[in-house]
Amino acid sequence: MVYVTKIKICGLKRAADITYVNLLKPDYIGFVFAPSGRRVTKEDAKELIASLDKSIKKVGVFLNHSVEEVKVIAKVCSLDILQFHGDEDMDYCRQFQQNVWKSFRIKDANSFKEMEDYQVNGYLLDTYHKTQYGGTGEAFDWGLSSHLTRLNRDKCVILAGGLNPENVKEAIEQIQPAVVDVSSGVETHGYKDFEKMKKMIERVRKV
Numbered sequence: 001m002v003y004v005t006k007i008k009i010c011g012l013k014r015a016a017d018i019t020y021v022n023l024l025k026p027d028y029i030g031f032v033f034a035p036s037g038r039r040v041t042k043e044d045a046k047e048l049i050a051s052l053d054k055s056i057k058k059v060g061v062f063l064n065h066s067v068e069e070v071k072v073i074a075k076v077c078s079l080d081i082l083q084f085h086g087d088e089d090m091d092y093c094r095q096f097q098q099n100v101w102k103s104f105r106i107k108d109a110n111s112f113k114e115m116e117d118y119q120v121n122g123y124l125l126d127t128y129h130k131t132q133y134g135g136t137g138e139a140f141d142w143g144l145s146s147h148l149t150r151l152n153r154d155k156c157v158i159l160a161g162g163l164n165p166e167n168v169k170e171a172i173e174q175i176q177p178a179v180v181d182v183s184s185g186v187e188t189h190g191y192k193d194f195e196k197m198k199k200m201i202e203r204v205r206k207v
């Protein structure tokens with residue numbers, strides 16, 4: 001079977017991280033503007049982006065920001081995609097020129113129903129957590145994806161949550177997402193790890 005899964009590496013914050021991705025060329029990279037140890041300011045992100053390879057698409061990760069705030073950051077950083085991780089509804093999502101990925105926190109079979117209320121460019125499946133909206137490093141039960149309705153299966157699914165070089169092949173085979181999104185799984189002591197990122201990209205592109 002041939003899958004053509006794309007890969008996003010999220011949570012870049014250092015100049016070294018940009019050097020790594022320029023060498024490894026994932027399809028997407030993400031800057032976290034949500035409260036997190038990975039959070040960057042728009043000024044930091046703009047400076048990092050200045051030396052980013054132009055072939056790599058830039059995703060901004062937001063969490064219940066105001067529309068105005070997102071618009072300013074998207075413009076300053078020339079973001080290609082806006083990823084919303086909070087309680088943003090469809091009225092909120094339709095207010096932007098950029099492509100929108102909305103995250104859905106998967107807990108049980110019912111968690112997929114909310115996807116039907118949205119018409120966005122990407123449907124990001126992440127793990128439900130009581131207190132965290134993302135970046136947990138925890139995978140959800142991929143078996144639950146059997147509850148994705150046919151309608152939802154045809155959508156652009158981005159799989160996130162606890163992915164790493166060891167489990168990504170199984171995840172792709174089970175869910176067949178358009179994109180896999182990784183943050184914690186390619187870090188060591190809170191920083192992006194070149195060897196883990198390299199291994200991750202090799203594994204994804206070999207499936």
Ligand SMILES: O=C(O)c1ccccc1N[C@@H]1O[C@H](COP(=O)(O)O)[C@@H](O)[C@H]1O
Nearest residue numbers: 010036134135136137160161162183184
């Ligand atoms: O990365 C974060 O710190 C973060 C904070 C708040 C919302 C989203 C966040 N990141 C996104 O979380 C998922 C899964 O990350 P992980 O691989 O499990 O660490 C991914 O979509 C990140 O973009």
